[in-house]
Amino acid sequence: MKKAVQFLLLFGSAALVLGLAEAWVGQTEDRTSELVLVTETELVTVSLVVEEERHEVEVRAGSSVYDVLEAAKEQGLSFKGREFSGMGFFVEEINGKAESNRQRMYWIYSVNNKKAEVGVSSYIIQPNDVITWTYEKSY
Known part of the structure; x- marks a missing residue:
């Protein structure tokens, strides 16, 4: 026992x-x-230029151009758009200026002076990128 x-x-x-x-x-x-x-949660800073108006925007590393636009709303930027299957979100209006199919005027963005080929939700930014939006005629 x-x-x-x-x-x-x-x-x-x-x-x-x-x-x-x-x-x-x-x-x-x-x-x-x-x-x-x-x-x-590392943050990166990028520049967002819309028709000569420049915004310095801070977002998390790994963010998309869409996330940058969302963050720029705090600085007074507004935008509208829609999602296209397989291509991502495309911007159709910025600060009240809408695209015009009849006049073939569209919002086009480039990153570091290179035109993007995907929607803003698909483009992942890098630190110190410069995102430029122009309202231009497309043929």
Whole structure:
């Protein structure tokens, strides 16, 4: 009987030690997750130029041109558009000036002086990019 009690005490102690070790490891993993979260919220600054009006906009790394437009709303910019399947969101109006199919006038954006070939929701910006919007005739 004495050996049975010793065995139960030994087994119980081992279980307690393992349980505490697992709890400590779990806390360490939680801290690691918090550190990763901080890294993911790195901010980048880009310039947004709409018909000679310049905005400096700060967004999270990995943001799209659409996210930049959304952030620029805080500086008074307004825009409207729609989503096209497979191509992303296309802007159809900025600050009250709408595209005109009849006159073939459209909002076109470029990044670092290179015209974009995808919708604003599909173009991922890089730090210090310059996004320029022009209202121009398309043939």
